[in-house]
Amino acid sequence: MENTSYIALSRQTALWRELDMVSNNLANMNTTGYQSEQPMFSEYLIQTRDSDFRLPEKLAFTQDQGSYRDLRPGALEHTGNPLDLAIEGDAYFEVQDQVGPMYTRAGRFTLNPDGQVVTAEGLPLMTEGGTPLILAPNETEISIGSDGTVSTENGQVGKIRLATFDDPNKMERVGGGLLDPGDMQPQAATEFRVQQGMIEKSNVNPIVEMTHMIQVQRAYEASNNLIETEYDRQGKAYGVLAGTN
Incomplete structure (x- = not known):
């Protein structure tokens, strides 16, 4: 019944x-x-x-x-900010959290007092060398290529690490636009383009x-x-x- x-x-x-x-x-x-x-x-x-x-x-x-x-992907919006980055393709920025590496497509970055390029929450953006991306105080001409290579008037600074995963839907949201890959291992992204001075809007x-x-x-x-x-x-x-x- x-x-x-x-x-x-x-x-x-x-x-x-x-x-x-x-x-x-x-x-x-x-x-x-x-x-x-x-x-x-x-x-x-x-x-x-x-x-x-x-x-x-x-x-x-x-x-x-x-x-x-x-x-x-969401639509790209031009901001003109040299530290605003958008990704075209299947890839994620790697940032360093207290518990380990996290991943995001939110590319609105700023400089902290130590010269590190960080997220809004203060997490440093990582390079392929496994270190935070750092800019010197006197460096103002920031250029970021489509492959993630960062250069200034003093030459090449580093290359942003961009990763991809076998099953991105297994990544867990942890707040602040961050994704936790859990046990999945990141792979070096190959099919992508980094767009400087732009951000990816929500889809x-x-x-x-x-x-x-x-x-x-x-x-x-x-x-x-x-x-x-x-x-x-x-x-x-x-x-x-x-x-x-």
Whole structure:
């Protein structure tokens, strides 16, 4: 008797998580390098007690499989800042966190008092030599090539490390636009271009996400109405059965 309610509740649980994802996407639509998160659902079939009949009945529940990042690149925006960098292609900047290397496509960098090129959170941008990228105080003519080579009026300073991964969707968001690769080993990126003076905008389409949010809210209300209707139906059925005793 409760099967209808259980199915509706499984759908509501999945919709609630989906709504969280949509809300987070909208909150980050202006975050540099942000890649939207999308839900993954599947249909989970179980057999009922009527499975031995000629036409066995199966119940279909909604199973929340998790989520994935939309890896499509965001639009590039020109800023003119020589330390703003965007990546064209499948690659990530490597920065050094307290717990180890992290990766990001948010290329809005600045200089800290020590001359290190750092993220907004103060994490240093790493070079292929495994050291932070450092600029001297008197160096002002900063040029960054499409391959990540950094030069100034005093010559070549270093080359930015850009990495790629076998399955980027296995990387875990850790905040601040950073991605933790976990046990995956980075590989040297080859198919990319670094664009100086530009940033990669979020790939979130606000109109699509707002439409998605409305659809999720309507689906949630429909599931809730189904649960209330089923509750009333069961109440009336129990009342009829009680009256016949």
